[in-house]
Amino acid sequence: MSDDRGELRRLIADVVDGTPIADRSSDELWHTLRGLGLTTVGVDEASGGSGGDYDDLATVVRTLGIHASGLPVAEAALAAWALSGDRAVDDRSRIAFAMDGGYEADLSVLRVPGVPWLRNESGVVVYDSSGSASYVELDAPGVTVHPEVNLADEPRDVLEIRGAMGVPLESAPPLAAARARHALLRAAGIAGAAEGTYRLTREYVMQREQFGKPLSRIPAVAASLASMRVALVQLDAAVERALDALRGDRHAGQAGSAAVAAAAVIASETAAICARTAHQLHGAMGVTQEYPLHHYTKRLWSWPGEVGSEEHSAEYLGGLALEHGEATVWNALTS
């Protein structure tokens, strides 16, 4: 899985396109993706992964977004990456990824909301908010999974651990690196879903005729479509920039984390613009269960806040800028 990302995109498109859009988060497709090794991209083959790098993983996640699949490839691959220093992983591992767990007041209960697809897995890599990472078997005593879903009906379960915290992962990457990688993969997924939304909308306004001509010939419609494109180009640039920054800053120090925060802020804006504009341009056609648009827009409404809020990213970035001043901001922009 080297640099030929075009091939990677085609591989995923071929697999996913054969599945009806409503089933692109099914167990069956998940097994297929696992079988292809896509859930351990970015982990060395020597450690049991599929090889490839983090950029390959971002391509996988973005491409799944284009095809409206919400399967937790990002989380599976991050769990494998976090585990791989301590133990071997393989494509059959069924491990979820839970970030930023908070303890209840007496420290006896750790609670992590919004864990993707936890109910389907057998174990979970958990980072608590102090940065300790551990591996927890879900059938261990004191571990409970409360099923919840997001707006797109994707599992976002609550993990609750009473008592012991499982096996500490001594070699797990630092919390900041895990957070940055998770947030950037989410931004890449949003970029994909926004592109899928755009493709569907473009096709619709070019085919649908009103007033005796395709909708796209109405200047206000064309301008709205263009504003979606503008938002997409902006988000892709932000994601590329953050990928470059993380490549040069593996442990996600300030430079990497700041670039990821910028991408998260832009992702949130792009998601909102694309969902709103796509629905407007589709008119009533876009609001039915049958028409595929909602498979995209529900994800664009759900995903942005799930891995750190936009507000938090903006405050982090603004705080750095105010603390360090113009020269530091400028160097970060132009380096």
Place this chain on the structure above:
Amino acid sequence: MTIPNSAEIEELRREARDLIGQWRDAARFQPRSDNWMRGFDGDFSRELAKRGLTGLTWPREYGGQGRGQLARLAVNEELLRAGAPVAAHWIGDRQIGPAVMRHGSPELRKEILPGIAAAQFVFCLGMSEPDAGSDLAAVRTMAVPAAGGWRVSGRKIWTTGAHHATHIYLLARTQRGDRKHEGLTEFIVDMDTPGVSVAPIVDLAGEHHFNEVTFSDVFVPEHRLLGTVGGAWRQVTEQLSFERGGPERFLSTYPLFALVLEHAGPEHRAAVGRLVARLATLRRLAWNVAASLDAGAAPIVDAATLKYLGNAFENDVVDFARQTARTGTPALAEACAQALLASPGFTIRGGAADVLLSIIAKQETRP
């Protein structure tokens, strides 16, 4: 993507910073927003030229530096960051030089390019007319064949810096017909040619940058024709897409932004963060556009996107600065007012925001 010759680029950046620092410390310029259009200082431009910081992208045989667009981006973004007065060479360096390189005869290149690179030639743009603004193909200025060249009559308007210029780029009609995108031709005209006259148009800030330029039976020699007769539409749209994708499309109000960073309080963290996120992304887009140009591509959508988003950012910086200025220093309030009075031009010049969206839509809805 990896950055080619990054050591070379960083060396150029340092040279630009050194010169800017010397001039600023000696109070030879005041940092201002929009100074790439409003700050005219021939001495500063010639000093940049002496140090090899102009004409960066065209070949050495024409007085250029034979470097790439990424090198040019590094130098220009430092100049914009500082709010330095660069209007004397900006237009010639940005778009006339490249247009002459692409479409000019070898003689025309030899005649014009070294003068631009040395900042001896100051260019203005004779494009817009009273009845041809966003609809540039509606130009009426006529050039008719004459012995040894052409004779031109007509009026150009919003011609920035015509009162300082030594040369004007001229878009004129050489043929009348039903198809207005055909029959247009480009010329380069000396501003001291008999029959060229310049009248000032004072802007709402009380400053004089715009002019009306009248051509009354002006003779233009044959060798000053740029490209092909009647083929200017393609040439000029290409030139405009170069004009659009540069860092001046989002850094016009950067000097104000830098002041705001000094004055904003912790309650402004999120708002500052959102601006920084957009700024960082815009700069990446400018880098992408420069890299595409270096690779020989024509990044029309990316350049239009950059300008569209960049101008919105410039305006949002002013809006945000106005909020913080209420409790800031007089210097901040003054910088804010200056940028505000310049701001209506941002989303108009070089392609109005609405036109940019239609350009993007046209690219995107091709079957």
